[in-house]
Every structure is written in structure tokens, then in C-alpha cells.
Amino acid sequence: MTLPRYEEMWHRADDAWARAARPARTLIKVGVATCSRVVGAEETLSALRREVEARGLDADFMVTGCLGLCYAEPLVEVVRPNAPGVLYQSVTADKVASLLEAVAAGGIAREYALAVIGDRESGGLPALNSLEFVLGQVRRLMANCGVTDPENIDHYVARGGYEGLVRALQMKPVNVIDEVKKSGLWGRGGAAFSTGLKWEFLYNAKRQPKYLICNADEGDPGSFVNRNLMESDPQLLVEGMVIAGYATDAQQGYIYIRDEYPLPVERMELAVQQARERGLVGENILGSNFSFELEVVRGAGSYVCGDETGLLSSLEDRRGMPKIKPPFPAQAGVFAMPSNINNVESYTNVPLIMRHGADWWAEMGSEKHKGTKMFSLSGQVQRVGIVEVPLGTSTSDVVMRMGGGPPEGRKLKAVQPGGPLSGVVPASDVDIPLEPDPYRERGVLMGSGGLVILDDTNCIVDLCIYFEWFAEDESCGRCTTCFAGTRRMLEILRRISSGRGRLADLELIKLLGSIAQNANCFHGQGAPTAVMSMFRFFEDELLEHVERKRCPAKVCRGLVRYEVVHYSDRLPAAEAICPTNAVVRDNGTYRIDQLKCIKCDACREQAPYAIAVVDEFQPAATTLTR
Amino acid sequence: MFSQASHNSRLTPVEPAAGSTELLARISELIEDLSPDRVDLLKAFHRIQHEFGYVPREAVPLLAGKFRTTPAIIFGTIDFYSELRMAPAAETTVDWCSGPACLLKGSLNIRRALEATFECEMNRTSADGRFGLRLVQCDGTCHLAPLVRHHGRYIGPLTVSESIEWARRLTGDDRRAPPEDGARPAADEASPELAEPVEAE
Numbered sequence: 001m002t003l004p005r006y007e008e009m010w011h012r013a014d015d016a017w018a019r020a021a022r023p024a025r026t027l028i029k030v031g032v033a034t035c036s037r038v039v040g041a042e043e044t045l046s047a048l049r050r051e052v053e054a055r056g057l058d059a060d061f062m063v064t065g066c067l068g069l070c071y072a073e074p075l076v077e078v079v080r081p082n083a084p085g086v087l088y089q090s091v092t093a094d095k096v097a098s099l100l101e102a103v104a105a106g107g108i109a110r111e112y113a114l115a116v117i118g119d120r121e122s123g124g125l126p127a128l129n130s131l132e133f134v135l136g137q138v139r140r141l142m143a144n145c146g147v148t149d150p151e152n153i154d155h156y157v158a159r160g161g162y163e164g165l166v167r168a169l170q171m172k173p174v175n176v177i178d179e180v181k182k183s184g185l186w187g188r189g190g191a192a193f194s195t196g197l198k199w200e201f202l203y204n205a206k207r208q209p210k211y212l213i214c215n216a217d218e219g220d221p222g223s224f225v226n227r228n229l230m231e232s233d234p235q236l237l238v239e240g241m242v243i244a245g246y247a248t249d250a251q252q253g254y255i256y257i258r259d260e261y262p263l264p265v266e267r268m269e270l271a272v273q274q275a276r277e278r279g280l281v282g283e284n285i286l287g288s289n290f291s292f293e294l295e296v297v298r299g300a301g302s303y304v305c306g307d308e309t310g311l312l313s314s315l316e317d318r319r320g321m322p323k324i325k326p327p328f329p330a331q332a333g334v335f336a337m338p339s340n341i342n343n344v345e346s347y348t349n350v351p352l353i354m355r356h357g358a359d360w361w362a363e364m365g366s367e368k369h370k371g372t373k374m375f376s377l378s379g380q381v382q383r384v385g386i387v388e389v390p391l392g393t394s395t396s397d398v399v400m401r402m403g404g405g406p407p408e409g410r411k412l413k414a415v416q417p418g419g420p421l422s423g424v425v426p427a428s429d430v431d432i433p434l435e436p437d438p439y440r441e442r443g444v445l446m447g448s449g450g451l452v453i454l455d456d457t458n459c460i461v462d463l464c465i466y467f468e469w470f471a472e473d474e475s476c477g478r479c480t481t482c483f484a485g486t487r488r489m490l491e492i493l494r495r496i497s498s499g500r501g502r503l504a505d506l507e508l509i510k511l512l513g514s515i516a517q518n519a520n521c522f523h524g525q526g527a528p529t530a531v532m533s534m535f536r537f538f539e540d541e542l543l544e545h546v547e548r549k550r551c552p553a554k555v556c557r558g559l560v561r562y563e564v565v566h567y568s569d570r571l572p573a574a575e576a577i578c579p580t581n582a583v584v585r586d587n588g589t590y591r592i593d594q595l596k597c598i599k600c601d602a603c604r605e606q607a608p609y610a611i612a613v614v615d616e617f618q619p620a621a622t623t624l625t626r
Numbered sequence: 627m628f629s630q631a632s633h634n635s636r637l638t639p640v641e642p643a644a645g646s647t648e649l650l651a652r653i654s655e656l657i658e659d660l661s662p663d664r665v666d667l668l669k670a671f672h673r674i675q676h677e678f679g680y681v682p683r684e685a686v687p688l689l690a691g692k693f694r695t696t697p698a699i700i701f702g703t704i705d706f707y708s709e710l711r712m713a714p715a716a717e718t719t720v721d722w723c724s725g726p727a728c729l730l731k732g733s734l735n736i737r738r739a740l741e742a743t744f745e746c747e748m749n750r751t752s753a754d755g756r757f758g759l760r761l762v763q764c765d766g767t768c769h770l771a772p773l774v775r776h777h778g779r780y781i782g783p784l785t786v787s788e789s790i791e792w793a794r795r796l797t798g799d800d801r802r803a804p805p806e807d808g809a810r811p812a813a814d815e816a817s818p819e820l821a822e823p824v825e826a827e
Binding site: 034055070071317318320335601 | 669672703725742790
């Protein structure tokens with residue numbers, strides 16, 4: 001079967017892409033995604049337009065997505081004809097004039113230049129692919145991120161987009177499923193279940209209509225890989241879902257995006273509309289007799305809607321409370337009809353498998369887990385951003401080399417691999433490969449790939465309080481073990497952090513942790529994971545809180561106190577900044593009024609020599625001025 | 627309690643509650659083209675909240691009629707989602723990010739400082755109704771951690787002192803800003819650099 005409509009579309013797209021890939025005159029590419037918008041990429045773009053016009057420069061503009069280098073945003077790339085593009089970092093609107101000055105003179109604005117695109121250094125600038133952050137990455141899912149215009153379907157098609165769909169449409173649905181099974185793709189959302197097998201369940205379901213749902217409710221705080229894919233290359237997800245629809249005989253797809261992601265909602269809606277105009281979504285796709293409808297649904301702020309059955313309830317116009325399984329979604333999902341739910345990353349891998357074949361796809365990755373995976377880096381790390389690496393890459397390579405590790409002079413303490421329900425691994429285990437099994441051995445879940453890094457200024461009890469608070473706050477309220485268990489756990493942890501912890505609490509926490517396993521959905525079952533990791537890896541620190549009433553990192557509010565320990569000229573500034581007037585002047589000396597002090601640290605920021613954080617329950621004489 | 631059966635049972639639409647005629651007419655107009663069992667309820671909430679800034683109480687019976695369910699279920703659904711609110715937000719609402727990256731970089735200190743400066747608890751409005759603090763979830767802009775958002779503007783990375791000064795400017799507190807570096811004694815060299823926060827419109 002030939003698909004003449006695709007041939008025609010490809011030729012048209014190729015012309016459009018050639019103008020961006022091999023520009024005849026200077027092309028200025030500005031990355032506009034959530035991470036760059038918040039640091040002013042849109043202002044940079046309009047300043048560039050103004051400035052180019054004012055100077056009468058000969059240049060075109062293009063909006064791209066995000067390269068993953070969030071720490072260097074806003075990124076601007078200047079491509080001249082027949083030369084590699086030069087990437088400039090942190091180009092805020094005020095830097096545009098001096099940047100364009102250098103560019104207009106035919107040179108490179110050195111003070112902002114980050115790298116040249118490609119593998120080879122040029123003009124004294126390093127190559128992008130040789131930067132610590134990029135070296136070792138395998139960009140398959142992210143091949144278009146930051147390169148093409150996410151709002152232009154032609155760019156996607158010209159770079160091999162929808163080839164996978166064309167190939168799939170020429171196969172039988174069963175063979176498509178076999179190909180996905182052969183590749184060894186497992187769900188990227190955290191549960192790590194075989195995607196092909198899941199599709200087979202839906203394919204074998206007898207009733208119609210069948211629904212296909214994309215879980216883009218990336219609720220894990222500190223995780224933003226799906227956001228980047230949806231706003232930088234939305235067509236990849238559309239193609240993945242259409243292929244999945246063909247393979248499983250479904251006719252309707254929903255992409256459920258969380259409310260906190262306005263730009264991905266906007267770009268996905270546009271992408272679906274463009275695909276529909278080209279006949280890639282809708283009736284008789286590419287002239288075949290397969291029809292598939294796709295709709296973007298915007299959530300309204302709920303973490304448990306990221307659980308697959310919670311998402312189903314939310315789609316059914318109700319509270320997004322997870323349902324009891326069985327029946328599994330493949331038998332009775334949304335509207336009690338057969339459904340399949342996959343993560344954004346699971347669907348977006350499928351076009352690559354269909355385009356290049358399962359064998360090519362499985363070349364990357366470890367023995368057991370094939371393919372690449374995107375990870376976001378945040379917390380105490382020098383380079384915050386998104387990387388894509390083959391599964392099985394060592395965690396330290398990603399955290400310490402690509403991310404640059406904790407800030408100067410601090411030590412890595414722990415890594416939280418994916419979401420508040422995933423637990424933490426200590427710094428001593430940071431060499432383990434990034435794949436589910438080594439993490440599971442340590443009682444930790446690899447989750448969806450949001451790496452949050454802790455250093456020695458962070459307190460593990462404080463972090464566990466956050467996780468338990470989050471679990472309690474987002475609990476749907478169905479299971480007592482979850483909504484009451486997390487609340488009880490939170491109370492106990494807060495008691496420990498306020499200095500009233502007792503040894504019996506430790507047993508009580510363990511008991512609560514095992515009771516939580518009886519909750520219906522993973523939200524309740526996973527809630528104590530972080531606390532259990534604390535017992536496993538940071539028991540000394542916990543005991544220090546309970547037995548000696550001391551917080552080694554000096555974070556827990558109930559265990560520390562602020563004191564004036566020296567005299568310094570900065571003390572008046574500390575007095576001025578205090579929001580509760582707790583820095584008091586008495587006869588020319590200063591002291592902290594402990595009843596007023598809210599322990600916000602502002603005074604110590606102003607006068608770090610004079611004011612110190614001391615242990616609440618330690619003799620203060622060791623630190624006070626004599 | 628919220629089983630499929632009770633949801634789908636075709637109940638008689640409830641009589642719309644009292645409310646100004648224009649308000650009711652406008653809400654009906656907004657949800658005109660929506661229908662039950664087509665994943666439209668969230669869309670209805672978003673449209674109404676976009677129009678009024680919150681979901682007015684009067685909308686609940688109208689939505690119940692439209693989606694063939696009970697006002698209790700509509701109310702429960704609104705209550706479930708943290709981004710939907712049933713009362714207008716304060717004139718100046720500051721969003722405080724609760725995410726882990728912000729937490730590890732000291733966002734709890736900023737929270738305490740903001741609560742004290744605005745004299746307002748988290749998720750509440752100050753006594754004069756001018757200021758509100760809202761807890762929001764992480765949206766992955768962690769390169770700005772710790773951050774607050776104000777009318778769609780992201781402000782970060784913030785130190786506690788910067789957040790207090792910024793909040794005081796909002797409240798119109800004309801207390802003098804802390805003295806500039808000049809007179810800093812040598813012993814104070816260990817003080818952290820006060821980096822300029824990035825402010826984007």
C-alpha cells in the first residue's frame with residue numbers, strides 16, 4: 001500500500017524545514033518554553049525583533065522549544081548561512097542590544113556565547129555536544145526539542161515525523177503490538193509494566209468504543225520531563241497516540257494535562273488541530289480506513305488524578321478518586337468501556353520504534369531495560385535541566401557530572417529519583433545505574449524521572465515531613481489507611497522535628513508504614529516510602545533528632561534558635577529586615593526576642609557573622625561571646 | 627457513594643438557585659454547548675473560572691442540571707480540585723511554590739517571612755482583604771527555586787531578605803531597606819552574595 005498523501009505532505013514540509021535548517025540569511029532562534037518564559041524569553045524575542053528592525057538587519061526569527069538547558073535560559077541561537085549556529089545563554093531583554101551589536105559586526109558576542117551547535121568546536125567556542133551537561137546524552141525523544149518550531153507541523157514531518165505511522169498503517173495491528181513488545185518498551189510513568197502487553201489487553205477486549213488515554217498529569221513535584229516533550233515537540237505525542245489507537249483498535253483518545261501546565265495545553269491543542277487539518281487525526285487517516293479522534297483535557301489541580309484510575313474518574317466528570325481494581329482499565333475503564341492509559345514518554349517512544357524498528361530502538365539501554373529515558377534535575381544541583389540518557393547510565397554520571405553536583409563546598413547527601421512517593425537513596429549509593437531494579441532493591445521506586453538532589457545543608461526529617469504533608473494534602477479520602485495514616489505520620493514527624501520525639505515513635509512510624517500497604521491505590525501505598533528510606537539509610541540522623549533533640553543540618557525549626565553571638569555593624573540591617581521585630585536593641589547591644597522570632601533566617605542573611613543558628617537544646621555557652 | 631450508577635442516573639434537573647439574572651444567564655451561556663459523558667465538566671469549570679475569577683455558588687445548580695447529576699456531586703468535584711475556588715481571590719495574591727526544589731533551598735523560611743509581612747496565613751486572606759497567600763504546586767521551573775509568583779510573574783531565586791523587601795514594597799511599608807554594603811566590617815566577609823533576583827514580566 002502506498003500513501004501518496006504522505007509523500008506530498010513530506011515534500012511540502014521539506015521545503016519549509018529547509019528554510020530553517022539551511023537559512024539563506026541570518027536566522028535567530030529563540031527557545032520559548034515554560035522554563036524560558038519565566039525568565040523572560042518572550043521579552044527577549046520582542047526586544048530582538050525591535051532591535052533588528054531598528055538596525056535594519058537582514059534576519060529571520062524562529063521560535064523553538066527547550067533544549068533542556070534550563071539553567072542557561074533564555075537561550076538564543078544565531079545561525080548564519082553555511083555556518084553552525086552559535087548558542088547564547090541567559091540572554092535577557094537588556095542584553096539584546098550588545099548581543100546584536102556583535103552579531104551585526106559579523107562576529108560572536110563572546111560574553112554571552114555558550115557553545116556552537118554540533119560536535120566540533122569553532123571560533124574558540126566549545127561544541128554543544130561536548131559540554132558537561134550534554135556529553136553522554138542520547139537525544140532520541142528530545143531530537144527535535146529546541147531544534148524545530150513546536151507550532152509548525154512541517155518541521156516535524158520533514159525530520160521523519162509520521163513515518164512511523166505510515167509504516168504502522170501498512171502492518172496489521174497485531175504486528176504493531178508485536179513490534180512494540182519486541183522492543184521491550186515498558187511504561188515510563190513509574191509502574192514499569194510492558195507497554196506492548198498493556199496494548200494487547202486492550203486489543204483483545206471485545207466491546208466498543210475503546211478509549212486511549214495519555215496521562216500527562218505530571219504531578220510529581222520536581223519532575224518536568226513530560227512538560228518539555230509536550231511543549232517542545234507536541235507532534236511526537238500525537239503520532240504516538242495515533243499509532244497506539246491503530247494498534248489497539250481504539251477510536252477516541254484523551255490527553256489529560258495538569259492545570260499547572262498552560263503552555264503544553266496550548267501547544268498540544270494546536271498540534272492536534274494541525275494534525276487534523278493534514279488528515280493525520282480524524283476520519284480515514286492518510287486515506288486508510290482507520291479513524292481516530294484526539295482531544296486535550298485540562299485538569300484542575302489534583303495529584304491523585306495522575307493515578308490511572310483517578311484519572312479515569314476525573315474524565316467521568318467526578319471527583320478524581322482512584323477506583324478499586326479489578327476491573328482493570330482494559331476491561332472497564334473510562335465510562336466503563338475498555339481503555340488504555342500510558343504516560344507521555346511511553347507514547348512518544350512508539351513513533352521512534354515504528355520509524356527505525358525495534359532492533360534499532362533496543363540498541364540503547366541496559367540488559368533488562370531498553371531505550372533511553374529523560375530525567376529532570378532539580379534541587380541542590382548546579383545545572384538544573386532535562387537530560388536524556390540510555391537506561392542503565394550511572395546515577396552519579398547524571399547527577400554529579402551533567403548536573404554538576406551540589407553547589408561549591410557542599411556535599412551530596414541523597415538523591416530522590418522520582419516523585420514524593422519514591423523514597424531516597426543516599427550519597428553512598430549514587431553509583432547505581434539509573435534503571436528500576438537497583439532502585440527497587442533499595443526499597444525505592446525510580447518513578448517518572450524527576451531527580452531531586454539533596455546536599456548536607458538539608459535535613460532528612462524535614463524532607464520526610466514535606467513528603468508526608470504532600471501525601472496527606474493530596475489524599476483523595478477514600479481509604480482510612482491513607483488519609484488518616486498520612487496525617488498521623490505527619491503529626492509524629494512534626495513532633496520529632498519540634499523536639500518532642502520519643503523512641504516509641506519510631507515503632508509507631510514503622511507500624512503506620514506497614515498498614516499503609518492496605519490502601520487501595522499507589523498513593524496510599526507509596527506514601528511511607530520516603531520515611532522507610534529514612535529508616536534504612538539515615539537512622540543516625542533520625543535518632544539524633546529523637547534522642548539528643550538536635551538537628552545536624554540545623555533546619556528543623558523546633559530544634560534551633562537564633563542568637564546574637566558577636567557584634568557587627570550589620571546588626572542594624574538585621575533589625576530592619578526582621579518581619580516580626582524580634583531583633584531588639586537594649587542599651588546598645590542586640591538580642592533576639594525568642595517569643596517573637598519566627599526563625600525565618602532573614603537576620604542571619606543580613607548579619608551572618610553576628611547572628612548564628614544554635615541548637616535549642618544544647619548549652620549555648622559554647623557559642624556565645626565571652 | 628460516587629458510583630457510576632448514581633452518576634449516570636437521569637435525575638430531574640434541579641431548579642436554579644437564587645442569583646442575579648445576568649449572572650445566571652451568563653453562566654448558562656458559557657456552558658451552553660457542553661453535555662454530560664463527554665469529559666466536559668472540567669471544561670465548564672475552567673470557562674466559568676476564567677470569566678469570573680472563581681466558580682460562583684450560583685453555578686452549582688446550573689451545572690448539576692446541565693450534567694444531569696446532583697448539586698452535591700458538582701460541589702464535591704469543585705471542592706476536590708485545588709485550582710478551583712468558590713470565592714474571589716484577594717486583590718494581591720502571592721503564589722508560594724511548595725515544591726521540593728524550593729523546599730531544599732529554604733522556601734519554608736520565605737513562607738514564614740511572607741506570612742509575617744502580609745499578616746496573613748497560607749491559603750488565607752489578610753484581615754483587610756488586600757493580600758492573599760496561596761500555596762501552589764511545583765510546575766518545574768526549578769532553576770528559579772526558591773520562587774514566588776505574582777500575577778503570572780515568576781520571582782526567584784529569592785533570599786529571605788529579598789522576599790521581605792519585595793513584600794514590603796507591595797504592602798507600601800516604607801521602612802528603610804537595609805543599609806548598603808559600604809560599612810560592612812571585614813569579619814562579615816562570609817556573608818552570602820545577594821544576587822539580583824530575576825524578574826520576568
